[in-house]
Amino acid sequence: MKHRRVPPGTRDEAWALATLPFNLLCLTVVCVLAAHAPHMPVWYTAALFAIVLARWWQRRQEHRRVSAWLRIVLLIAVLAAVIAVYGTPFGREPGAAIVCGLLVVKLLESERLRDARMTVGFACFILMSALLFDQSLAFTVVVGLMLLPALATLRALEPGLPEDRWLPAFKTGTVLLAASLPAALLGFLLIPRLATPLWGAAGNGVARTGISDRMAPGDLHSLLTDNAVAMRIGFDGAPPPDSQRYFRGLVLWEFNGRAWLPGDAAKRPWPPAPVATRGPLVHYDVTLLASQQHWLFALDVPVAASEDAQMGPDRTLWSAKPVAQTLRYRVASATDYRLGPATLDPRLRAAALELPAGFDPSARALAERWRAAAGADDIAVVRDALELFHDDGFVYDLDAPPLGRNSIDDFLFDTKTGFCEHYASAFTFLMRAAGIPARVVVGYQGGYWNAFAHYLLIRQSDAHAWSEVWLKGRGWVRVDPTAAVSRVILASTGGAMGDVGGGGTSWWLPWRDRLDIVNRWWGQTVVGFDALKQSRLFTPFGIGHATAQMLGIALAIVVFLALGLGALLAALRPRDKPRDALAAAQQRLQRKLARFGVVRGATEGPQDFFARGTAALPDSALTLRALSTEYLVLRYAYAEPPPERIRAFVRNVRHFRPRRVVK
Helix, strand or coil: CCCCCCCCCCCCCCCECCHHHHHHHHHHHHHHHHHHHHHCCHHHHHHHHHHHHHHHHHHHHCCCCCCHHHHHHHHHHHHHHHHHHHCCCCCHHHHHHHHHHHHHHHHHCCCEHHHHHHHHHHHHHHHHHHHHCCCCHHHHHHHHHCHHHHHHHHHHCCCCCCCCCHHHHHHHHHHHHHHHHHHHHHHHHHCCCCCCCCCCCCCCCCCCCCCCCCECCCCCHHHHCCCCEEEEEEECCCCCCHHHCEEEEEEECEECCCCEECCHHHCCCCCCCCEEECCCCEEEEEEECCCCCCECCEECCEEEECCCCEECCCCCEECCCCCCCCEEEEEEECCCEEECCCCCCHHHHHHHHCCCCCCCHHHHHHHHHHHHHHCCCHHHHHHHHHHHHHHCCCEECCCCCCCCCCHHHHHHHHHCEECHHHHHHHHHHHHHHCCCCEEEEEEEECCEEECCCCEEEEEHHHEEEEEEEEECCCEEEEECHHHHCCEECCCCCCCCCCCCCCCCCCCCHHHHHHCHHHHHHHHHHHHCCCHHHHHCCCHHHCCCCCCHHHHHHHHHHHHHHHHHHHHHHHHHCCCCCCCCHHHHHHHHHHHHHHCCCCCCCCCCCHHHHHHHHHHHCHHHHHHHHHHHHHHHHHHHCCCCCCHHHHHHHHHHHHHCCCCCCCC
């Protein structure tokens, strides 16, 4: 790239960007967009990437800003698109989409050093805001590495970097990033924390666990193929066997012909249903990841819970506030129990038998035939339904075909293919049609027991749905109709599926689950480092509760010691160490002249020194005079010398060979 020449004695404060820093700036913007891509619409992200690519290509052809009118149009388009998608410009998701669009618009006008520095600063802020959406260890490391292009851009904006040399720029950025880690750790530990997150704006309300208060055939498909961690459970003793690892979340009473919903029965302010335990209780701690929902999960069936959890009438646990961040609570559960009173309340019985009129006549007729054959034997009807799923060609497959208006009839007599929600929905419908009170329960089942760290890992792919039926003398009894299916088509999703037949057999799955120990440590130690844990930071030193004032004093002391150490190291550093590439080249030239007896005096200025060297070396006077003039212009005529001219000066000094000294 050719730069305009500036007359000596003038200052050029807005020098145009060279090719290398602009390319690095584009890479920085691409990294920011990639970090925010998971929570932005695909078409919106693709459009921003396309604009960055077009801007990069446009600048390869000509070095100038994009038209101001076009930038204004794009700015308006960004705001309009975000409002059209989210309905509001406020909140985390809309805000992230807006600032990403503004960053791309800023790139369109970045042609000078000042613009580039502002764009890098803005990009770093937006990049860090991606941690508001995901604070996992892997994503945090990725975001940290994405800072390298930004730091490399800042290095490329400085003079003295060879043209089109990416490696030196990234080398400096890597050193700076590594050097900042101690300061980051210090700030993480000692800067006083807020009791509530600063980013407490309302989110989009989407459950991270995927469990919602609505279940219809097909709704759980995306959840069953999601390998993200839902919760981790640490037991006081040995974990329960696989057959008892049902984690209760929501009870769904109402069926509208398509979906199951909690209904009024789950919302009435009744006390928790009585439970008679048989055998010892299981005590455990649950670490639930953020879900933006109120419901919690407990081993079926919970008997007692901590103050953070409220127990509903059907023995489900609730949080008074949405679970906006990782929540830890303690529960005691019974795995051998009788749930419910001896006599079912008439209102609950009516709710557990209600079916919408005009739906699924064939399923109703089948249930009536079972009832007529079984008489008053409810267990026989339950057995008939399970035998139907086992013997009549039903298949467990995540790729289930869509169902029509009469979804139960379509599933039972046509497709016969589905997963847990299909079977739980159809079974519960058949029970109600046969006069047996029944309801749907959704939660998790299974999990991976990490024997090394002694905790049960529950992934979102372990989501499950089952049924509960009311049997006289036994109360509410759990029935898992999915387990009755004899033919299973394994899902090729690579997930650790707790549902029947799910999961893959990839060699890396056991290692992935074992490495979750690191993620657990990260969640408890780093993400879970809140104001309460910070107040206990000085407990080993005899201070039970550290106040914000104590933390501030400790931070000031450490900063003072660090600054003192830095000042000491600076004082011990050799005085003649060059500050930049231009100074290094000038000192190299001085050393070459010193070999021929031209030594610079302690108080001698560069102009007088070079003049004396020119007189002492007549055979090299022309070259030395040119080097002298170039150095003085670069050092004193520019606020920021052009990198190309510095590189040329360094190269000319390296090739300079003095010839003869006049005696």
